[in-house]
Amino acid sequence: DAKTTQPTSMDCAEGRAANLPCNHSTISGNEYVYWYRQIHSQGPQYIIHGLKNNETNEMASLIITEDRKSSTLILPHATLRDTAVYYCIVRVEWGSQGNLIFGKGTKLSVKP
Amino acid sequence: DTEVTQTPKHLVMGMTNKKSLKCEQHMGHRAMYWYKQKAKKPPELMFVYSYEKLSINESVPSRFSPECPNSSLLNLHLHALQPEDSALYLCASSPRAKGSYEQYFGPGTRLTVT
Numbered sequence: 001d002a003k004t005t006q007p008t009s010m011d012c013a014e015g016r017a018a019n020l021p022c023n024h025s026t027i028s029g030n031e032y033v034y035w036y037r038q039i040h041s042q043g044p045q046y047i048i049h050g051l052k053n054n055e056t057n058e059m060a061s062l063i064i065t066e067d068r069k070s071s072t073l074i075l076p077h078a079t080l081r082d083t084a085v086y087y088c089i090v091r092v093e094w095g096s097q098g099n100l101i102f103g104k105g106t107k108l109s110v111k112p
Numbered sequence: 113d114t115e116v117t118q119t120p121k122h123l124v125m126g127m128t129n130k131k132s133l134k135c136e137q138h139m140g141h142r143a144m145y146w147y148k149q150k151a152k153k154p155p156e157l158m159f160v161y162s163y164e165k166l167s168i169n170e171s172v173p174s175r176f177s178p179e180c181p182n183s184s185l186l187n188l189h190l191h192a193l194q195p196e197d198s199a200l201y202l203c204a205s206s207p208r209a210k211g212s213y214e215q216y217f218g219p220g221t222r223l224t225v226t
Binding site: 032034038041042043044045046049087089091099100101102103104105 | 116145154155156157160168170200202203204213214215216217218219220
C-alpha cells in the first residue's frame with residue numbers, strides 16, 4: 001500500500017477554510033484515499049474517501065490532483081470543534097480485510 | 113442507532129485480574145475490529161471479525177482473547193496483562209466485511225494495568 005506524508009501540525013483561524021494536504025506519490029491506480037480524524041480522547045471518525053474525482057459531503061471536501069499523487073482535505077468553515085489529528089490513509093478498495101493503517105497524521109489546531 | 117458503544121469507559125486492573133471489554137453496534141455491520149492506541153501514537157489493529165468469525169489476528173499475545181457472540185457484539189477478554197498493555201482500546205465496525213475502510217469507531221475504553 002502507498003505511503004502518505006502529512007505535515008505534523010497546522011493552525012487555522014475559526015471560520016476560515018482549513019486545507020490539509022497529503023502526499024501519496026506512490027499511489028497505484030486502484031488505491032483510494034481515505035480521511036479520518038481523531039478528536040482528543042475520542043475514537044477516530046470517518047470523514048470522506050475518493051478515488052480520482054473530487055468528493056464532497058456534509059463534513060468536508062476532498063480534492064485529488066489529476067496525477068493522484070496528492071490530495072487536500074478541505075473543511076470549509078473550521079470551528080473549534082474541528083481541532084483534531086487528521087489522518088490520510090491510502091488503501092485498495094477491494095483488497096485485503098479492511099484493516100486501516102494509520103500514519104502520524106496532522107494535528108490541526110483551530111484558533112479563535 | 114448509528115453508533116458504536118463501548119463499556120466500560122475506564123478500567124483499572126491488576127496483573128492477575130481477569131476482565132472483559134464490551135463493544136456493541138446495531139447498524140447491521142458485518143465486520144468488527146479491535147484496535148489498541150498508546151498515548152500520542154496512532155491506533156494499531158489487533159483483531160478483525162467478519163461475519164462473526166475471526167479473520168485477522170495481528171500477532172496479538174494470547175493474554176488478549178477476542179470473542180464475537182453475535183453480529184452486534186464484540187468482546188475482548190483480558191487476563192494476566194502487563195503494565196505496558198495500558199492503552200486506549202478502540203472498537204470499530206464497518207458495513208462490509210471485506211474491502212471496506214469506512215469504519216465507525218466507538219469512544220474507546222481507557223485501560224490502566226497496575
